[in-house]
Amino acid sequence: MRLPALFAFLPALAMAAGQPIPEGFFPPPPAAPAKGEGVCLECEGRGKVESALRAIDTGENGTTFRRACPACGGRGRAVRALTPGERERLQRQALNAYEREQRAARRTPIGAGFMEAEAAKALSPEAHAALAARFPKRCRVCLGLGVEECRKCDGRGKVGRLERVEGEDGETRTETVVSVCAACGGSGAVPCRRCDGSGLAKVCTRCDGLGTVEVEAKRDEPAHTELCRSCKGDGRR
Ligand SMILES: [Zn+2]
Ligand SMILES: [Zn+2]
Ligand SMILES: [Zn+2]
Ligand SMILES: [Zn+2]
Numbered sequence: 001m002r003l004p005a006l007f008a009f010l011p012a013l014a015m016a017a018g019q020p021i022p023e024g025f026f027p028p029p030p031a032a033p034a035k036g037e038g039v040c041l042e043c044e045g046r047g048k049v050e051s052a053l054r055a056i057d058t059g060e061n062g063t064t065f066r067r068a069c070p071a072c073g074g075r076g077r078a079v080r081a082l083t084p085g086e087r088e089r090l091q092r093q094a095l096n097a098y099e100r101e102q103r104a105a106r107r108t109p110i111g112a113g114f115m116e117a118e119a120a121k122a123l124s125p126e127a128h129a130a131l132a133a134r135f136p137k138r139c140r141v142c143l144g145l146g147v148e149e150c151r152k153c154d155g156r157g158k159v160g161r162l163e164r165v166e167g168e169d170g171e172t173r174t175e176t177v178v179s180v181c182a183a184c185g186g187s188g189a190v191p192c193r194r195c196d197g198s199g200l201a202k203v204c205t206r207c208d209g210l211g212t213v214e215v216e217a218k219r220d221e222p223a224h225t226e227l228c229r230s231c232k233g234d235g236r237r
Contacts, residue, residue: 024119043069083155129211146199204231
């Protein structure tokens with residue numbers, strides 16, 4: 001049956017919105033969100049901060065004030081940019097749940113996703129490789145996030161360093177001076193060292209990332225294309 005001309009634009013729209021997912025294919029979970037609720041980093045979850053102000057009006061020296069943390073309103077938790085470590089934990093949880101489900105159903109891994117075994121078997125090597133390229137296998141270190149937690153600041157983007165300061169009373173005290181972490185520029189994240197920030201598994205050297213290899217004709221076999229055995233058609237490993 002031919003489609004009426006009126007609907008001829010539909011496939012083009014589907015292409016624009018991303019190709020339809022082939023039947024029987026289960027895409028991997030999306031990347032963990034960049035923002036979410038976590039322990040407030042300003043007060044470390046205590047809900048209170050010690051004020052650096054001194055009681056100038058009463059003339060009292062060395063008085064410290066504990067007040068509700070302004071960043072979280074005293075809740076100890078805040079919606080904020082998640083640290084790479086927190087994102088990695090979320091990502092790992094989601095991936096583990098996804099993979100358990102796929103393996104329990106005995107589906108076939110293709111790229112970062114899985115496919116019903118029968119549907120996967122029916123794919124041509126080219127179609128298999130194309131699907132793997134569309135859902136590329138992820139880096140096993142950063143799980144596709146492309147970033148790692150900065151070790152200098154534990155993902156906080158700030159570092160505290162003890163400094164001796166002279167107070168108005170002439171006494172020297174030790175104070176923690178907080179500054180932007182120089183190693184990550186304050187983002188708390190550095191590019192993943194394994195994938196250089198791409199989030200992808202390494203390109204397979206046997207097939208140059210194609211996922212397929214050309215096999216020359218033999219006595220009882222014509223020339224043909226088959227899945228690369230090193231990467232199982234993923235093009236990455
Ligand atoms: Zn707080
Ligand atoms: Zn990586
Ligand atoms: Zn840092
Ligand atoms: Zn390969």
